Amino acid sequence: MFIEIDFNSEEAFYIQLRNQIIIGIAMNQYQEGDSLPSVRQLADRVGINMHTVNKAYSVLKQEGFIRLDRRKGAVIALDVDKLQAVKELQTNLRVDLARAVCKGVSEEEVHQMVRGIFEDMEKRGQ
Amino acid sequence: MFIEIDFNSEEAFYIQLRNQIIIGIAMNQYQEGDSLPSVRQLADRVGINMHTVNKAYSVLKQEGFIRLDRRKGAVIALDVDKLQAVKELQTNLRVDLARAVCKGVSEEEVHQMVRGIFEDMEKRGQ
């Protein structure tokens, strides 16, 4: 799987890492029980500091996407708290949709975009 | 309109302000040409520093939601760049939906949530 850092982005590197890994999981490119690359490997590969990868993994653990195993390193392990997830999604959507609506995006277009993203996730997951 | 700061939130105050104002615009509680409160007024009302409100207004200006009129202060003025907005929404949705999917949220549920948010925006806009 591709993981790439945009060094000019406003987003912190560890957030970029986290997001890309979560997208990987959603696309089934990483599956329950799979190991992520070691901290050192990933740091070298994408060209950032080990501490930063470490931070990303800590956050992923705390958010219930992986567990940290002494032998296997970071392992995909979803701790499903759907209520929490729904609440979080709701909050994020409210702001994102408001921004889009102000700029003239219609509900229909949003539904299509959602459809497209799910299609994308299912397709690549096969 | 209600604007409130959550002093316990991780989100920067100026981001909270920005988001609430954008939601207000999306809900038609603020309409094109309306003035926002002066930085000092709003700062006093919500209990934060003037400069923080100023920063929120600067960001809103730069993002094309308001303009700064020397006589009327901050005025709602949407600079509609739909292409940019769609791109931004796409990026945000991809991450948000990936997170939700990992935690077991279905496409159907997302569509309903989108529906609900738009309903909310239209209702209050009347």
Place this chain on the structure above:
Amino acid sequence: MFIEIDFNSEEAFYIQLRNQIIIGIAMNQYQEGDSLPSVRQLADRVGINMHTVNKAYSVLKQEGFIRLDRRKGAVIALDVDKLQAVKELQTNLRVDLARAVCKGVSEEEVHQMVRGIFEDMEKRGQ
């Protein structure tokens, strides 16, 4: 002559006024000895406060473009200090051209632009 205020501009109203009047003089639309509109008239016509027009006229006087006559109000009266003018132009050009050069504008293009502006001034002056 058209004088118009851009209420959204970053430039102070009195600076906008001053600049437009100076351009008017350069184009011979206002000639040595001509009277400018009264403070009140101009304020009403462009929709700003009298104080602001007053400030513009004061600056124009101080910079040697007009004199303030008790009976005739503001009268075009050029106090030519060419050395000072050259020095000022030099300073302004240095910054403006540096900005343009960084963005890929060539010397040739600048010369053409200068030519065009002078042409414009001479043409309308006839």
Place this chain on the structure above:
Amino acid sequence: MFIEIDFNSEEAFYIQLRNQIIIGIAMNQYQEGDSLPSVRQLADRVGINMHTVNKAYSVLKQEGFIRLDRRKGAVIALDVDKLQAVKELQTNLRVDLARAVCKGVSEEEVHQMVRGIFEDMEKRGQ
């Protein structure tokens, strides 16, 4: 490269900083990819507050002269929007030349001045 603040100037410190850095870029003293000093360093060196340097950098970023890299700080990165640059230059020149013309500066003198400034920029760039 020399960066100096004129504490007696009417120009805001952050504008002075911005202008000098832009002139530095135009003269190739700063080149694409070079890092600018950190806000604290530069603030100490020129004797102004850190936040003022920060503001200068923010403006430079917004105007497309630098980008902010999380590792390397402020990095020269020209976002060339020539159309925009030409328009801006045109506006500035129109006012500057009008002022000069009123004070008796000739078109020929302006061309020579432009020539001189470009020579200066090319010379030091070598």
Place this chain on the structure above:
DNA sequence: GTGGTCTAGACCACT
């Protein structure tokens, strides 16, 4: 009275 500018000091997140 308004925003713009400048200073200053503090804490935190990030690298």
Place this chain on the structure above:
DNA sequence: GTGGTCTAGACCACA
């Protein structure tokens, strides 16, 4: 050590 955020207080230009 770096920038980002927040607070705070002061002065000025502008309207």
